[in-house]
Amino acid sequence: MRRSHSLRHGSGQAKNGWPMRNFGKRSWYSLTGLLLLLLVGGSAFAQQNRWEALNQQAFQYYEQGRYPEAAAALSQAVEEAEKLFGPQHPSLAASLNNLAFLYDTQGKYGEAEPLYQRSLSIRKKALGPNHPAVAESLNNLAALYYAQQNFARAEPLFQQALAIREKASDSDDPDVVQSLNNLGMLYEAEGKYVLCERMYRRALAAREKLLGATHLDVAHSLNNLARLYGLESR
Numbered sequence: 001m002r003r004s005h006s007l008r009h010g011s012g013q014a015k016n017g018w019p020m021r022n023f024g025k026r027s028w029y030s031l032t033g034l035l036l037l038l039l040v041g042g043s044a045f046a047q048q049n050r051w052e053a054l055n056q057q058a059f060q061y062y063e064q065g066r067y068p069e070a071a072a073a074l075s076q077a078v079e080e081a082e083k084l085f086g087p088q089h090p091s092l093a094a095s096l097n098n099l100a101f102l103y104d105t106q107g108k109y110g111e112a113e114p115l116y117q118r119s120l121s122i123r124k125k126a127l128g129p130n131h132p133a134v135a136e137s138l139n140n141l142a143a144l145y146y147a148q149q150n151f152a153r154a155e156p157l158f159q160q161a162l163a164i165r166e167k168a169s170d171s172d173d174p175d176v177v178q179s180l181n182n183l184g185m186l187y188e189a190e191g192k193y194v195l196c197e198r199m200y201r202r203a204l205a206a207r208e209k210l211l212g213a214t215h216l217d218v219a220h221s222l223n224n225l226a227r228l229y230g231l232e233s234r
Contacts, residue, residue: 051080051091057096067106074099090133091120097137104144116141133174135164138180146182151190158183172206180206184224193232200224 017095018217054077061070081092100115120137127133142157164178169176184199213218 023234047080047084049086051077051095054080055095055098058102062102071099071102074129086128088101088122090123090126093119093126093133093137096122097140100144101140104140104148106120107146109148112144113141115221119205130164130167132165132168135161135168135175135179138164143182146186147188149184149189154186155190158186171202172210177203177206177210181221181224188224188231193228193234196228197225200228 036115043162058070058073058077061067061073071173074095078092078095081089081095085091094118096115098120101111103109103112103115116137120134120141123131123133123137138161142154142161144153145151145157158179162183164171164175165176165179177197180203184196184203187193187196187199204218204225207215207218207221
């Protein structure tokens with residue numbers, strides 16, 4: 001189930017290229033960081049270009065299934081981000097998240113977890129506890145625990161991610177739908193079928209409104225409900 005579409009970004013489709021728990025080729029920038037680059041001058045721009053090139057290279061390696069090379073490029077991107085932006089910058093958090101995801105997809109949970117945790121910590125301090133990027137990190141860490149069937153640790157993180165997203169976005173926003181689906185999957189795995197149905201029905205309604213009744217993601221939501229009813233022997 002960990003490769004299931006519900007744990008991926010938004011409505012189930014890759015966002016900005018990376019088919020994952022919220023891993024994008026783009027990263028978060030702050031106005032302060034951009035002004036700093038302008039003040040420092042050409043050397044900083046060269047470092048930033050290298051950082052962006054490393055991220056792009058890692059993406060290409062990932063798509064080719066060359067995971068060791070992708071990990072090496074992302075590790076270098078983390079180092080460049082820390083030197084260029086500093087240890088508490090959202091761009092460093094993005095690089096940490098990307099490296100964590102790469103390890104996560106290979107089942108290297110012990111290596112992924114501290115990177116996700118550090119990314120989350122930086123984003124909370126730099127962006128505030130209710131920023132969408134914080135919700136992204138909460139979701140990714142929860143999905144890691146879900147993959148290990150550590151449902152007790154996953155549940156509050158999925159719930160926090162949903163709460164942040166609902167405050168920041170419309171009810172039919174793809175990220176909100178992702179969180180609804182993820183919680184539904186978790187509740188299903190825990191046997192909490194009443195809560196599960198509630199999440200799946202909300203996800204279905206949002207997808208029908210956003211995408212139309214004939215969209216593939218609507219079919220996936222219907223399938224989730226059908227599977228749940230089968231478990232309940234309806």
